[in-house]
Amino acid sequence: MVTTAEARDGRRLTARGAKTKARIIAAAADLMYVKGVAATTLDDVLAASGVSKSQLYQHFAGKDPLVRAVIEFMGERVMERERNALGRVSTMRGLRRWRDALVQANALRHGAYGCALGSLASEVADHDDVARLALSRLFAEWQGLLADVLRRLQDAGSLPGEVSIDDLATGLMGALQGGYLLAQTARDVTPMATSIDMALAHVESLSAR
Template sequence: MSPTARLTKKGQATKERIVSTAADLIFEHGVAGTSIEDVRKAASVSGSQMAHYFQDKRHLVQEVVDYQADLVLGVQRSPRLETFSDLRRWAAINVEQQRERNCEGGCRFGSLAGELVEADRDTRRQLARGFDRWESVLRDGLQLMYDRGDLRPEADPDKLAMTLLAALQGGTLLTQTMRSTDPLEAVLDSVIEYVESFAADPASVARA
């Protein structure tokens, strides 16, 4: 299907249902363990509909990458990260999310990246853009705190944002592997303590 082709509302809804279904199946079974036929059956669409919206499995997976990035970013934007208290709530939300899944599956976007990062150059770049978008959510909040004077001048919002994201990804992988939220809780607590060490007013952290 041409990327510039316009879809009717019904067509767009059908395409979105297929992508959403594919995302859930891939999260559960992996890219290699999910076939076009699996998606077709689960989404209750015909083979001709699948062929109409997606040239092949690769193009469907590309849509899933963007879908998962959007889904994860929706969660990461709530709460807005504008205070030290927000960072603690952000950590608690990510830990609770893993607890609700019984520590299975890992990060929806991170797990997909782990499976696809060496697939081809275009896919790697697409995954990198997803992580860039994620990092920017963290960076924007830290930059606001910096501009407001909550963080000392030597704090670097860019590096702090990357550190938070790397800690979350690594902690989530260990939590998935060990089937315990202990690694994720430990690393997020430590990395947020590191961010808090740049507080212009240490008392503000104590009150958070």
């Protein structure tokens, strides 16, 4: 994948070129999050970013490479948030605070647009393997952060040693992403909150044993 420091031909970008490329990616990311990938045209990106067509094509051969750059951009933004949120969590109370922060943030939009990564995955996974694999790696990292939290709970004796941490992390990630989707269609975060609460309640039930 071409980074923001490189042009299409592999040459290192000037500071001005890097800023132009970053502006294109940021504008495309905002549009694709709100409108969707399919509904966002390159003309939309040109208008939103304020760059010329020649500048856009200097950095991206077409829409697919731009979508991949958006995935990288959005992925780093989401994962930085999740690393900060989950990196030191070692209690159920901490997991609850993580849940509250995600639900409250999504409530500001009444659940609209869903998860930034989940929305991208639903549109590109079936026709762009490069994008699908990039998203798969991001979801794996996110799930790994949840597994690390659950493993810390297990190490502290809050979860039985025989419990499969990977299975629990998969279930929690599924509840989160399913909750985002339900909230998106309902324009109400209540289903998201309920989905995550059910998954956390299951974790707590194992702890109670």
